[in-house]
Amino acid sequence: xxxxxxxxxxxxxxxxxxxxxxxxxxxxxxxxxxxxxxxxxxxxxxxxxxxxxxxxxxxxxxxxxxxxxxxxxxxxxxxxxxxxxxxxxxxxxxxxxxxxxxxxxxxxxxxxxxxxxxxxxxxxxxxxxxxxxxxxxxxxxxxxxxxxxxxxxxxxxxxxxxxxxxxxxxxxxxxxxxxxxxxxxxxxxxxxxxxxxxxxxxxxxxxxxxxxxxxxxxxxxxxxxxxxxxxxxxxxxxxxxxxxxxxxxxxxxxxxxxxxxxx
Numbered sequence: 001x002x003x004x005x006x007x008x009x010x011x012x013x014x015x016x017x018x019x020x021x022x023x024x025x026x027x028x029x030x031x032x033x034x035x036x037x038x039x040x041x042x043x044x045x046x047x048x049x050x051x052x053x054x055x056x057x058x059x060x061x062x063x064x065x066x067x068x069x070x071x072x073x074x075x076x077x078x079x080x081x082x083x084x085x086x087x088x089x090x091x092x093x094x095x096x097x098x099x100x101x102x103x104x105x106x107x108x109x110x111x112x113x114x115x116x117x118x119x120x121x122x123x124x125x126x127x128x129x130x131x132x133x134x135x136x137x138x139x140x141x142x143x144x145x146x147x148x149x150x151x152x153x154x155x156x157x158x159x160x161x162x163x164x165x166x167x168x169x170x171x172x173x174x175x176x177x178x179x180x181x182x183x184x185x186x187x188x189x190x191x192x193x194x195x196x197x198x199x200x201x202x203x204x205x206x207x208x209x210x211x212x213x214x215x216x217x218x219x220x221x222x223x224x225x226x227x228x229x230x231x232x233x234x235x236x237x238x239x240x241x242x243x244x245x246x247x248x249x250x251x252x253x254x255x256x257x258x259x260x261x262x263x
Contacts, residue, residue, distance in 0.1 A: 034068075034262050036255055037107025037130075039098045041073040042080065042114035043198045046229035046248070050113035053252040067259055070107050072098045080116035081160030092120045099128045109133060111255050113229050113248050116160045138254045139225065139247040140170035146243065150223045153245070154179045154216025156190055156209065156235070157227030167227055179221050181212055189215070190228075197230040205234035213240045 036054070040047030051071060060066045077095060082088030095117060099110055110132045112121060118136050125132050143150055155167050155178050168178045181190055189212035193205030209231060213224045223243040226232045237244040 034108035034259055035106045036067050036069045036259065037099075037102030037105070037110045038069060038071045038073075039095065039102060039110055039112045039117075040071060040114070041075040042077055042112075042117055043230065044073055044075055045197065045200070045233055046113055047071065047073045049233055050111070050229065050248045050252065053246075053249050054111075054255060057249070057252040057256045059256075067256070070102055070105050072102050074098050077117075080114065080119065081158045084116070084119060084160040084164055090120075091117065092123050095120055095124045096127045099124050099132070103128050103130050109255070109258060111135070111251055113251065115166065115227050115229060115247065116158045116164075118166055119160065119164045133251060133254055133258065135247050135251040136166050136170050139245065139250045140167070140174050140176070142250050143171065143176055143223065143225070143245060144174040146223070150176060150243070152177050152179055152220050152222050154213065154219070154221030154224045155227045156181075156212055156216070156224060156231050158194060159186055159191060161227055162186065167225060179216050179219050181215060185212055185215060193234055194228055194230045197233050202234045205230075206239070209235035210239045217242055 038047065038051060040050065051069065054069065055066060058066050074094065077098070078089035078091040080091055083090055102110060108130055110128070110130060112118065112132060112135065115136065118134065121132055121134070143153060153171065153176060155162065157167065157180075161167065162180050171178055180186070189208045193208040196202070196205040196208075213235065216224060217240065221242065223245055224240055225245045226235065226247065229248050232246045232248065235244070
């Protein structure tokens, strides 16, 4: 089964339960909705891709029913993987600065469409008093509710996300094991295409991502998680024979659900 969130999976209630536009009070809620802040730039194309997913996740029939969104795309934020693996510059101060900027501009909740940045979000959340929607936590909840049940997932992510155990820690709580590529495959078939997407060379990335995903499926993965926001820019559900889970889409749908729930 070829699956992509919002396309081919029948979403398990109540996680993806969005009321129809005709529901009482929904239009009033959307008119008075909270402003969403997107802390992005990691990378810029992934941020643009996430905003488009947010638009597509919104049950709107006209411009005025879409979310009010502030986007802070700061590509100068230090590399998250370098900070985790090679003692590179800490991105936390820049992340905090961006979060504060969005809050001061009027954001009432934050979304961060970068998986590796989640290794630093606890420190960011401690410095801002508006909620940061946790993409990896929400993805783990989503995987738990899939039917048929998924017990093993393959993870395509940056080496920083992999080594920090970000998905492993959340999925382990749900009784789901994570399969990751071997070191050589991780560098040549995952990190190389991630860099290619960041450089604007999506076509070069796709065959490498496909090879990496198929290797994980051969190792027993029942679904593939696009654990870096560059991955779904270069890989799609049509490329693999198992469910393809895009955490950025999970994040987008979660944000819409939370905004609609605001009163």
